Amino acid sequence: MENITRGGQFLVKETLSQNIFTPEDFSEEQIMMRDSVKEFIDREIWPNKERFEKKDYTFTEECMRKAGDLGFLGVAVPEEFGGLGMGFVSTMLTCDYISGATGSFSTAFGAHTGIGTMPITLYGTTEQKNKYVPKLASGEWFGAYCLTEPGAGSDANSGKTKAELTPDAKHYKINGQKMWISNAGFCNVMIVFARIEDDKNITGFIVEYDPENPNGIVLGEEEHKLGIRASSTRQVFYNDTLVPVENMLAGRGEGFKIAMNALNVGRIKLAAACLDSQRRLITNSVKYANERIQFKTPIANFGAIRAKIAEMATNAFVGESASYRAAGDIENRINARLADGASHQEAELKGVEEFAIECSILKVAVSEDVQNCADEGIQIFGGMGFSEDTPMESAWRDARISRIYEGTNEINRMLTVGMLIKKAMKGHVDLLGPAMAVGEELMGIPDFSTPDYDELFAEEKALLAKLKKAFLMVAGSAVQKYGTELDKHQQLLMAASDMLIEIYMAESAILRTEKLVAKIGEDAAKIQIAMTRLYLYHATDIISSKGKEGIVSFTEGDEQRMMLMGLRRFTKYDNMPNVIALRDIIADKVIAENEYCF
Structure with a gap:
């Protein structure tokens, strides 16, 4: 493992090109997965963009079930729990190509496979994983992640939701309020964070939700948002909600650790989720530029338009390069830990945690590139770009959330340098x-x-x-x-x-x-x-x-x-x-x- 790059070392140690992973290195299996995902998006999602823009939440759920039937929801889930058990690069690739058509479906997919399923896969007991993960991997059930509160956003550990042990010591009683909860409208399982007594850190719980028997859970109305309009986003209220003690996730007070590690994975996956959006925006922009005639010539011949196309393509290429480089490094680290006898849980957690700096870098860079790409796409379309009749304006609105998700870009910027300094103090990077x-x-x-x-x-x-x-x-x-x-x-x-x-x-x-x-x-x-x-x-x-x-x-x-x-x-x-x-x-x-x- 000594020969494998450590996170942050790119700054002080030369990296050889033959040692990085690139999209040109996809295996036959990965290419087949990519093509299957693209075919699904082109068949089921892209032709129905209008339904997403009209807030058809039921359609989002239908598409998620179809994705589950095809195995896409279980790419990262170990085979023993009903998933495909594919490596980290393959999970990145799936997230990349499944996210290109609309932010609504991308958000539902990311919230379910990432922060909805992954905490149980990586922190759950064997009993918890056997009970919940197969249903989540197949799409029989959907997951949601309940961390944010009105007074706890970037400062995630400051949440006020309380968990109190019942007198018979068989349940925790949860009371509190969560907000901006993706998939809340159709989820069956919630990862809920609450504080026990006056603990310094929050604790995670697996909470089942059944609308027929809500157990003190009340959902707010669907939020009306700038973008990702058909992504179900609601407040969730807990009123003496009883959760069996065996549904505590990891140990008492370990919720903050779960939340932070989930964010590391979420950040690099969010970068991946911005890549195919750029490819599709560029393709749509250049097709329009080739067809749009002004002054008796296609506008693609004008230098001002050519400059935009070149810059958009360059940023997409570089975003791909950096995202898959980091994904390859993480997969190598995971495999090295597995070879050393680590469990799947430990290898995955430590592999991603090692490259937390790169995950934050990618989250910032690629989320800003996709916003700029959509903005320039509107400009190339001109007045038509501002119209709902073209895909540009919805892409621009959908892209905007990516700079807020998984910790704002401002938070992530400060984290990159802070984490690098901490690594240096620990002797991990000289x-x-x-x-x-x-x-x-x-x-x-x-x-x-x-x-x-x-x-x-x-x-x-x-x-x-x-x-x-x-x-x-x-x-x-x-x-x-x-x-x-x-x-x-x-x-x-x-x-x-x-x-x-x-x-x-x-x-x-x-x-x-x-x-x-x-x-x-x-x-x-x-x-x-x-x-x-x-x-x-x-x-x-x-x-x-x-x-x-x-x-x-x-x-x-x-x-x-x-x-x-x-x-x-x-x-x-x-x-x-x-x-x-x-x-x-x-x-x-x-x-x-x-x-x-x-």
Whole structure:
């Protein structure tokens, strides 16, 4: 296991392209699963988008049952509990392609398979798993996850819902209120978090729900939302709801741990759930641009439109690259733990937890990319994009929730840097040594020579190494200045986080494309090379801007001048790429293929 990458190490340890997983590495079994999911979405979901927009909650439930019949709800569930027992990459792939048509179905699917089923699979006793998981894996029953309360959102452990042991010690009596509960309108099982007495941490419970015998459970009316309109979202009220003591999930006070680990998995799965949306948005946009004639020519010929198509395709490609890289790393970690004798539960939990930083990075980056993609899709459609007659406006509304789900993007930004520092303090990632080396380099005489870059991506990799130094310089100095008080400087943390996010995303694109070139050759991969270089150009700009913002916030005088000089050095190209030419290469391919084609 020593040879397997640890979470956060991408910043200080070189990753070889042959050691990452890419979408080009899908097995035959994974390709068959992908094609089955796409066929289901194209047959059952995409033609019925209007029903979802008209808040047809019953139709969402019908589609979920069909997904259960096809086995899609049990991809991640072990075979002994009625699932397919497929690996982490396969569960990501299913989540990716099942989520492209509408956010309503995507949310119902994600809430059920992730936070509805997974806590029982990973934390339940054998009896609990045997009783509930097969029904959830088949779609006979549906799950919901009841954590959020009116006064407990991002601060999940502050919930007021109470669980009180009955005098006969056979049940817990739950009283309280939950809100924004996905699948509440048709669920049979709820994962409910409540506090026992004055415990520091909340506790998880498995609570059955039967409308014919509600057991003190009252559902609020369906919420009327900006997007995901046919995703059942209700408040849930518990009034002396009796739950058998054997339905406690994990141990007393372990609910917060369950919630946090569920969020780690949810974050990377949410990134996956934003990928096929981008592919479909790009395909619809380019088809419209090829058909829409203005000034006697298709608008796809206009440079302003071509630039949008190129940027949309680039972000989708990079999001795919980073998401499947992380999924592959997690699967490798899970398999290594299983080989060392760990249980399925422990291997899955520790495998995902190891890459919690990457999960937060992906959640932020890809959720913002899908929103931008939908926004540009509306712009390409022009006035028609604003109309409900095209899929753009609903996609834009549906995308908006992804920046709030699984912890807001602001929370996740701060978590990335915070978790990285904690890993460094535990000795899991050596940040101190590299940060000190960067400090010494700043004091030295810079090398003004321009190297010869003979190999593909040699300059890009050299620049990426410098971008990592820029982050280490800013974050290292900030930690030195503020120490344990750093978490109080949220704007500085967010600037540092944006630097970290761009490093991971850009590196993932470089590694994927380098691996692809080794397989099919440089000429055949010229579009992917162009997308990689275009993304790195933007990433470098962002890192320069955010680095400057961070530096001037906590330095002054000579220290500030030295760090700003260092930032300029670390974000400097030796040979600046022709960005317009790169966009034209990408746009030519996508427009000619009339779809997202990578």
